[in-house]
Amino acid sequence: MPEICRFFGIIIVMYYNDHAPPHFHARYGSRKAAIDIETLGIIDGELTPRALGLVTERAARHREELRADWDLAPRHEILLPIAPLE
Template sequence: MPEISLFYGIRITMNWDEHNPPHFHVKYAEYNATVLIRECIVDRGYLPNKQLKMVLAWCEIHKDELMQNWELASSGQPLNDIQPLV
């Protein structure tokens, strides 16, 4: 899965051949989650509270860029990196 951002040990990825609704994957230590882009909510999995808050804030900030990447992924094009949360 292509990595699109990495911050505070949190790895954000998006698949090339994924299914709707638009989402991204998060890995932090042994935790994994799937986050819906439009709603900025966890669809599946679990993250510790601190990391969850950071990921959801990052999602809100970069929602447009995430949707652009989703469109790129849907058409099999390379994804753009997205600035990490700082």
């Protein structure tokens, strides 16, 4: 599970050979959620409202990078990190 980004205690990862739709996983404390890259909606799990807001804001700004990593993951290539904060 390669880590793509870490900010404010939130960890963003993507798994190799994961299932569709294209998504990433966010962890914050004991909570976890899978987030759809296109809709930014939660597919599975839950985050606090504040953490979810931070995650979706960052994902919206870095959607193209997340799509690129999703394309790399099935080939087991090194995923590109996303800068922690601008």
